[in-house]
Amino acid sequence: METAFIIEKFVLITIVFVLTLVIAMYSTLAERKVAGFMQDRNGPDRAGPFGILQPLADGGKFFFKEEIIPAGAHKSLFIAGPTIAIITACISSAVIPWGQQLTIGDRVIDLQVADINVGILYVFGVIALGVYGIMLGGWASNNKFSLMGAIRAASQSISYEIAMGLSIIALLMVTQTLSIKDIVAQQSGFVNWNIWVQPLGFIIFVTCAFAECNRVPFDLPECETELVGGYHTEYSSMKLGLYMFSEYINMFVSSAVMSALYFGGYNFPFMNDLGLSQNWITIIGVLAFFLKIFAFIFFFMWIRWTLPRFRYDQLMNLGWKILIPLAIANIVLTGIITLIKDTYW
Amino acid sequence: MESLSNRKKVLEQKPMNFWERMYLPAIIKGMRITIRHFFKKKATVSYPEVERPYSKNYRGMHSLKRDEEGRERCTACGLCALSCPAEAISMISAERKKGEEHLYREEKYAAVYEINMLRCIFCGLCEEACPKEAIYLDGPHVPADYLRKDFIYGKNKLVEERFDVNLLEMANLKQEIN
Numbered sequence: 001m002e003t004a005f006i007i008e009k010f011v012l013i014t015i016v017f018v019l020t021l022v023i024a025m026y027s028t029l030a031e032r033k034v035a036g037f038m039q040d041r042n043g044p045d046r047a048g049p050f051g052i053l054q055p056l057a058d059g060g061k062f063f064f065k066e067e068i069i070p071a072g073a074h075k076s077l078f079i080a081g082p083t084i085a086i087i088t089a090c091i092s093s094a095v096i097p098w099g100q101q102l103t104i105g106d107r108v109i110d111l112q113v114a115d116i117n118v119g120i121l122y123v124f125g126v127i128a129l130g131v132y133g134i135m136l137g138g139w140a141s142n143n144k145f146s147l148m149g150a151i152r153a154a155s156q157s158i159s160y161e162i163a164m165g166l167s168i169i170a171l172l173m174v175t176q177t178l179s180i181k182d183i184v185a186q187q188s189g190f191v192n193w194n195i196w197v198q199p200l201g202f203i204i205f206v207t208c209a210f211a212e213c214n215r216v217p218f219d220l221p222e223c224e225t226e227l228v229g230g231y232h233t234e235y236s237s238m239k240l241g242l243y244m245f246s247e248y249i250n251m252f253v254s255s256a257v258m259s260a261l262y263f264g265g266y267n268f269p270f271m272n273d274l275g276l277s278q279n280w281i282t283i284i285g286v287l288a289f290f291l292k293i294f295a296f297i298f299f300f301m302w303i304r305w306t307l308p309r310f311r312y313d314q315l316m317n318l319g320w321k322i323l324i325p326l327a328i329a330n331i332v333l334t335g336i337i338t339l340i341k342d343t344y345w
Numbered sequence: 346m347e348s349l350s351n352r353k354k355v356l357e358q359k360p361m362n363f364w365e366r367m368y369l370p371a372i373i374k375g376m377r378i379t380i381r382h383f384f385k386k387k388a389t390v391s392y393p394e395v396e397r398p399y400s401k402n403y404r405g406m407h408s409l410k411r412d413e414e415g416r417e418r419c420t421a422c423g424l425c426a427l428s429c430p431a432e433a434i435s436m437i438s439a440e441r442k443k444g445e446e447h448l449y450r451e452e453k454y455a456a457v458y459e460i461n462m463l464r465c466i467f468c469g470l471c472e473e474a475c476p477k478e479a480i481y482l483d484g485p486h487v488p489a490d491y492l493r494k495d496f497i498y499g500k501n502k503l504v505e506e507r508f509d510v511n512l513l514e515m516a517n518l519k520q521e522i523n
Contacts, residue, residue, distance in 0.1 A: 305379055
């Protein structure tokens with residue numbers, strides 16, 4: 001491996017990592033702003049103009065809080081919980097293609113950290129690992145509320161991962177590849193976006209993404225009203241901060257995955273008709289990609305301040321009795337349509 | 346039971362039809378409501394920078410008035426303290442000395458005049474009782490403080506600013522500008 005390649009990847013990883021953290025940080029502010037606006041309030045606006053320093057203030061507060069590990073807690077697992085949560089959240093963005101190639105001099109730089117040919121499987125695997133962080137944290141706290149939250153998180157993410165996987169299978173039948181880079185490359189322009197081919201699959205995927213991120217209306221693992229704080233009841237200081245942070249990073253990454261799989265990733269309308277150079281198209285593409293991601297993050301928040309939380313049995317009913325049959329029906333439908341298309345066109 | 350008021354309505358709970366059971370239309374309906382609120386004008390008044398105007402007949406902090414020559418009007422008759430339902434007012438009276446005529450309007454004046462703002466219920470009976478038009482509840486609301494003793498307002502906080510020619514000129518100027 002040549003040095004330039006390693007440096008290039010290292011720089012890219014650093015940029016992606018920093019961007020992820022900054023976006024997660026500002027998602028906390030955006031969440032509170034959106035909450036405020038939807039409730040006819042202003043949201044936080046005291047720290048800096050329009051409250052843009054609020055995330056820094058929150059972070060500073062987290063660092064200066066006393067760190068408490070309960071006497072009955074399993075110490076090493078208690079620490080491992082938030083660690084796993086944040087690590088899995090951070091590494092899941094590795095396979096996302098942020099843009100096409102940048103050409104600097106005679107070097108062609110891929111704007112993707114790792115182009116592995118089972119990209120989607122990687123994302124699924126890492127997201128599935130993420131629930132361990134919650135489970136370990138909840139169990140190690142030695143607190144009934146935490147344990148309840150952890151159990152809910154585990155059962156919820158298992159139930160919804162199935163429907164999510166099934167909805168992805170239908171997508172893969174259309175795209176014929178598992179590599180996210182190829183999937184995005186297929187959707188160039190506007191009419192080739194997968195959302196036009198897989199609208200039902202997209203709805204199922206979004207619903208499951210909400211459940212996987214523990215977002216309202218599926219935030220049963222941490223519902224304040226019944227379980228105090230759910231799995232992070234006993235956590236304080238930066239450990240709690242890491243849990244919160246991993247939630248927002250997950251939201252960012254799942255927004256990125258959704259826009260890459262269904263909304264064309266870095267592709268934007270009329271990209272091939274503008275007559276711009278490759279570098280410019282790449283740069284605009286990256287911006288378009290982030291615009292889509294932000295739109296999805298806003299959508300996440302929009303839903304959060306619209307819908308109330310599901311009851312536990314409703315959650316399970318929705319997952320097992322509605323989403324999974326729907327996803328299977330979607331696969332069958334996709335198969336039939338693909339077959340008809342291949343035979344008669 | 347028979348309805349006496351004729352306003353009884355029997356609610357019929359029909360089972361949901363397919364459209365309603367799909368849940369998505371209801372979500373979209375809800376999202377339309379929230380996004381409408383997102384762009385609505387906010388009800389918040391950012392307090393320290395923007396202050397909501399008091400209503401005209403708002404009864405706020407008391408002020409002890411002066412007359413046209415800048416003398417205190419209060420004669421320490423004690424009617425305000427007597428009328429006060431919350432026992433918030435107390436005072437010590439003193440006799441006006443020679444040479445103090447420019448300070449006090451009447452021959453008797455309040456040497457100490459204290460209102461306990463924690464007791465006061467801002468009913469306005471003191472200003473109704475006052476025969477000398479010396480006390481009015483025309484100030485802003487009473488600010489917060491840390492200690493109970495700091496809520497007992499003495500004359501230093503209650504008596505109106507001394508009539509000042511420069512201030513009057515400035516006020517006139519302001520009016521002209523406006």
